[in-house]
Amino acid sequence: MTARPIGYYVHHHGAGHLTRARVIRDATNLPVTMLGSRIGAEGIALPDDRLDEGFDGRDHAADRPKVLHYAPLDHDGIRSRVARIAQWIEHARPALMIVDVSVEVAMLARLASVPVLNVRLSGRRDDPAHLEAFRGAQALIAPFAREIEHPTTPEWVCAKTFYAPGLTDAAPVQSTASGGVLVILGEGGTSLTAQAIAEAASACPQHQWRVVGNMSAPPACPTNLVFAGWCESVGNEVANASVVVGAAGNGVVGLVMASDRPFVCIPEPRPFGEQHATASGLQLAGAAIIHPSWPDAQDWPAIIASALALDPAVRRTMYDPQAASKLARWLEEQASARGTQEMAA
The missing domain is CATH 3.40.50.2000 (Glycogen Phosphorylase B;)
Incomplete structure (x- = not known):
């Protein structure tokens, strides 16, 4: 046969x-x-x-x-x-x-x-x-x-x-929960700027920040921020972060939920409101902190604290x-x- x-x-x-x-x-x-x-x-x-x-x-x-x-x-x-x-x-x-x-x-x-x-x-x-x-x-x-x-x-x-x-290619990884904030920039395009990320990192000196994706560091980059470029081991990066910041594409959401990490979700404009619908669903479920656009720098300490306070049991229902x-x-x-x-x- x-x-x-x-x-x-x-x-x-x-x-x-x-x-x-x-x-x-x-x-x-x-x-x-x-x-x-x-x-x-x-x-x-x-x-x-x-x-x-x-x-x-x-x-x-x-x-x-x-x-x-x-x-x-x-x-x-x-x-x-x-x-x-x-x-x-x-x-x-x-x-x-x-x-x-x-x-x-x-x-x-x-x-x-x-x-x-x-x-x-x-x-x-x-x-x-x-x-x-x-x-x-x-x-x-x-x-x-x-x-x-x-x-x-x-x-x-x-x-x-x-x-x-x-449906993600995330491999099981032993998390070290290093206390860092990871910003993921997907391949589908982003409205974020390096300067805005740098200002957020400056407002949170107690956290190390790391950016993966195709974006270069701004001229004035705080010492707690690293622009690592694109990497093939994004799953490792996510698993070892304390908080993940990213858009609401299915790939990023699936990877974050698979790694069971606190998530700050900032949806990007996409046809048929795809990412905003996903973000709305995550918010209603209590599985992520949602912001419609990149928050002001002074708001980030409270945002990170809110993400860390999320009930992990809820986000685990988002991933099989x-x-x-x-x-x-x-x-x-x-x-x-x-x-x-x-x-x-």
């Missing part, structure tokens, strides 16, 4: 989509082929589909059908991209297609007669394009806890969803250490339900 592959479309924005794809691929016993713009030799490389003026999830075209978000006209990259995906589907005959995330790719796979599993991100996603993509999917995957579901999400969408709050293995078994059930097993040639 041999299994037909699972296709996994990986969105290019930020690091979270690719991290999640790797975690799912490594957890399942089924063969997984990744397709995307930034996956290199790990799968099927796709041409870039972005417009020159940037990408925010929509193309703002007046004549775009309501069931699509991003379908700019006369774009060579999109033509090649659609053809490459369709060609792979024709030859590989995938049992399932996980789409993380794109309404258009989900619709393309569905049109190509492939059962689709849509990854759902946080935020208000009750527009026609999202809802029709969800309706056409065999099932949905949410990489967050059911407790932080957006209140506008229809019940039928929730009922169709497998919640997996813990078995999420990847549970999702993998569920995926295998989804594939089996479609009769994916074939006799070996």
